Amino acid sequence: MNTMTEIPPAKTALAEPQAPPVRSKGALDHVIYVLRDNPVTLLAFAMFAVLMAAAVLGPSLVPYDPLATNASEALQPPSAAHWFGTDNLGRDVFSRAVVATRLDLLISVAAVALSFVIGSALGAAAGYWGGWLDIALSRVLDTIMAFPLFVLAMGIVAALGNTIENIVYATAIINVPFYARLVRAEVNIRREAGFALAAKLAGNTDLRVLALHIFPNALPPMMVQVSLNLGWAILNAAGLSFIGLGVRPPTAEWGIMVAEGANFIVSGEWWLAIFPGLCLMFAVFTFNLLGDGLRDMVDPRRRT
Amino acid sequence: MNRRLRAVLSRLAQALPVILGVVLVSFLLTRALPGDPAAYFAGDAADAASIEETRVKLGLDRSMPEQFGLYVLQLAQGDLGQSLTTGQPVVEELARRLPASLELTLVALLVSCGIAVPLGVLAATRPGSWIDHACRLLVTAGVSLPTFFTGVALIYVFYYLTGWAPSPLGRLDFIYLEPPSVTGFFLIDAALAGDAETWFAALRQLILPAATLALFTLAPIARMTRAAMLSALSSDYIRTARAAGLTSRKILFGYAFRNALLPVVTTLGMVFSFTLGANVLVEKVFAWPGIGSYAVEALVASDYAAVQGFVLCMALLFVALNLVIDLAYSMIDPRIGFDSK
Numbered sequence: 001m002n003t004m005t006e007i008p009p010a011k012t013a014l015a016e017p018q019a020p021p022v023r024s025k026g027a028l029d030h031v032i033y034v035l036r037d038n039p040v041t042l043l044a045f046a047m048f049a050v051l052m053a054a055a056v057l058g059p060s061l062v063p064y065d066p067l068a069t070n071a072s073e074a075l076q077p078p079s080a081a082h083w084f085g086t087d088n089l090g091r092d093v094f095s096r097a098v099v100a101t102r103l104d105l106l107i108s109v110a111a112v113a114l115s116f117v118i119g120s121a122l123g124a125a126a127g128y129w130g131g132w133l134d135i136a137l138s139r140v141l142d143t144i145m146a147f148p149l150f151v152l153a154m155g156i157v158a159a160l161g162n163t164i165e166n167i168v169y170a171t172a173i174i175n176v177p178f179y180a181r182l183v184r185a186e187v188n189i190r191r192e193a194g195f196a197l198a199a200k201l202a203g204n205t206d207l208r209v210l211a212l213h214i215f216p217n218a219l220p221p222m223m224v225q226v227s228l229n230l231g232w233a234i235l236n237a238a239g240l241s242f243i244g245l246g247v248r249p250p251t252a253e254w255g256i257m258v259a260e261g262a263n264f265i266v267s268g269e270w271w272l273a274i275f276p277g278l279c280l281m282f283a284v285f286t287f288n289l290l291g292d293g294l295r296d297m298v299d300p301r302r303r304t
Numbered sequence: 305m306n307r308r309l310r311a312v313l314s315r316l317a318q319a320l321p322v323i324l325g326v327v328l329v330s331f332l333l334t335r336a337l338p339g340d341p342a343a344y345f346a347g348d349a350a351d352a353a354s355i356e357e358t359r360v361k362l363g364l365d366r367s368m369p370e371q372f373g374l375y376v377l378q379l380a381q382g383d384l385g386q387s388l389t390t391g392q393p394v395v396e397e398l399a400r401r402l403p404a405s406l407e408l409t410l411v412a413l414l415v416s417c418g419i420a421v422p423l424g425v426l427a428a429t430r431p432g433s434w435i436d437h438a439c440r441l442l443v444t445a446g447v448s449l450p451t452f453f454t455g456v457a458l459i460y461v462f463y464y465l466t467g468w469a470p471s472p473l474g475r476l477d478f479i480y481l482e483p484p485s486v487t488g489f490f491l492i493d494a495a496l497a498g499d500a501e502t503w504f505a506a507l508r509q510l511i512l513p514a515a516t517l518a519l520f521t522l523a524p525i526a527r528m529t530r531a532a533m534l535s536a537l538s539s540d541y542i543r544t545a546r547a548a549g550l551t552s553r554k555i556l557f558g559y560a561f562r563n564a565l566l567p568v569v570t571t572l573g574m575v576f577s578f579t580l581g582a583n584v585l586v587e588k589v590f591a592w593p594g595i596g597s598y599a600v601e602a603l604v605a606s607d608y609a610a611v612q613g614f615v616l617c618m619a620l621l622f623v624a625l626n627l628v629i630d631l632a633y634s635m636i637d638p639r640i641g642f643d644s645k
Contacts, residue, residue, distance in 0.1 A: 003640070016637035029469070032638070040440075040441075084473045090564070092429025102522065135428055139321060140325070141330075142321075142322050142328060143325030143329060144320055144329075146323075146325065146326050146582040146619050146622060146623055147326065147329070147615065147618065148577045148580035148618050148622055149577065149578075150578075150580075150582065150584065150585075151580065151581050151584065151599075151614075151618045151619075152329075152615070153586065154599070154603060155330070155333045155334075155611065155615050156333065158333075158603045158606070158611065159333045159334065159336035160336065184554070200529050211611045222334060231447075231448065235450050238450055238452075239450065239451075239452065239585050242450075242452045242585060242588070242589055243584065243585065243600050243603075244600070244604060245603065255450075255452075258450070258452060258453050258456060259452070261456070262452075262456045262589065265456050265459055265460045265464065266459065266464060266471070266472075267461065267464075268460075268464050270460050270464075273453070273456045273457075273460075274457060277450065277453030277456065277457065279459075280450050280453060281445075281448050281449060281450065281453065282449070284447075284449075285444065285445060285448035288447055288448050289444055292444065292527075
């Protein structure tokens with residue numbers, strides 16, 4: 001894919017910046033160099049591994065059934081038997097918090113994947129062909145961005161109905177503009193680039209040039225966006241559950257657990273809300289660190 | 305002055321399609337809400353015929369485009385319909401609750417700007433130092449904090465453990481009377497009335513929710529300030545200014561900071577949008593009687609006029625804010641004209 005960039009660009013086109021070659025030894029060296037320079041990114045990868053382990057293995061590892069109630073053990077503070085204590089129905093908070101990882105990650109990954117696909121398709125088409133398509137898309141995106149995004153997500157979930165799928169759709173819709181704008185800009189500056197024109201001259205169709213020659217160049221910045229968005233998506237989904245939209249009790253989900261625990265915080269039972277909240281924070285923190293680290297790797301100029 | 309006026313008008317015209325889109329989206333969203341408003345308005349004892357009658361009266365039997373036209377007409381007269389649950393006109397309720405939300409949001413933004421901007425500047429002047437790393441860590445941690453969780457944690461520490469904060473229920477403890485309403489902002493109203501006791505009481509209620517929101521908005525502002533300051537400090541004009549022997553204070557604030565301000569203001573607009581969304585969560589945690597908690601109640605009850613009014617109100621607020629920011633650009637940086645656009 002990137003080999004096409006070696007054809008000298010036409011005079012009018014923007015010179016292609018030296019994209020980091022993806023599968024060579026040099027790239028690996030670069031990654032190691034960046035990681036050594038920034039141990040925080042290494043930490044982020046380790047945290048990500050923990051999160052994945054909890055999502056994949058969690059439900060089979062936890063000591064208690066996350067839904068099993070036990071009235072005789074209600075509202076126990078953290079102890080050796082119940083690491084994170086028990087909630088008002090005697091359910092083990094640790095088991096619930098670990099099991100919730102899978103659901104929260106699934107929601108955010110599904111939402112981000114959906115907005116990635118839709119945003120890429122719309123943005124690439126608008127950036128490549130331009131014209132009325134571009135104008136119409138920009139107007140629609142402007143309209144979406146004119147809403148405070150969480151408020152729009154609230155409205156969408158309320159309108160479509162109170163289910164997990166609809167949380168995914170709502171989160172996907174509010175994230176589409178970010179991807180569409182990014183891809184549109186990346187595709188637009190390469191539309192007339194030498195390698196694209198050459199590929200077209202060689203007999204490739206527009207669609208093929210767009211999908212196989214131009215679009216892959218947008219992938220590195222997209223990956224950064226994906227990582228950052230995963231964090232937002234988790235926050236968004238948990239926030240919706242917190243106000244009573246989307247995931248329903250008694251399902252174990254971090255947002256609901258914080259919401260249920262909030263009622264007990266004023267009487268001092270802190271473990272109900274604090275531990276799920278910390279899990280939520282941990283997940284979002286991981287994705288944000290990861291996004292920053294990836295950004296350092298793919299685009300050293302934008303290091304912040 | 306005349307040219308400035310024309311520029312403002314053309315910027316206003318650009319906002320029109322977006323506003324139209326916003327109205328359309330809020331209309332479509334709420335028509336899709338579950339539940340039949342006609343049945344609701346007709347009351348519990350209504351039979352099919354009287355429900356049908358109410359439906360005709362409300363105009364809900366017409367086609368979608370007709371209903372939309374009707375809705376826009378009502379909107380033009382400032383009528384957002386009536387809330388199903390309280391029976392009050394939505395406009396009045398929103399107007400009564402909006403100052404509470406705005407007071408919270410603005411105080412939070414002021415606090416977070418007061419901390420984040422100096423922090424960002426400090427981090428940018430000493431890149432690679434411990435303060436820079438601390439800034440990065442704080443920024444990433446801050447953006448990862450779910451606002452509702454921060455709120456709950458703050459309540460636990462400052463209300464339950466230390467008892468410094470008053471009980472997290474609303475804008476004013478029930479032993480105080482609301483100050484006479486002038487602006488609807490309790491801090492301003494109490495100050496106008498010269499009532500120091502109420503002013504402090506309102507402030508005490510405000511501190512925790514405002515701190516929750518501020519923690520959340522700290523991150524993007526500090527990060528953008530740092531990035532903008534870094535790029536400004538490495539530019540040619542700063543090198544020239546240094547070579548010319550200007551004091552470092554003059555270079556930092558007179559030249560670098562002023563140039564770095566533009567992206568910071570842009571970020572501020574984005575942050576404001578986040579804050580409006582986060583407001584909903586914070587208001588629920590602190591039982592704050594703003595438009596966010598109003599919307600949550602309305603959503604749970606499928607109260608379509610109230611939800612519609614809220615969504616519309618938020619979006620219009622945001623469009624207006626972007627307008628103000630665009631106008632502020634030309635004041636901060638005279639090079640930015642509207643003509644070039």
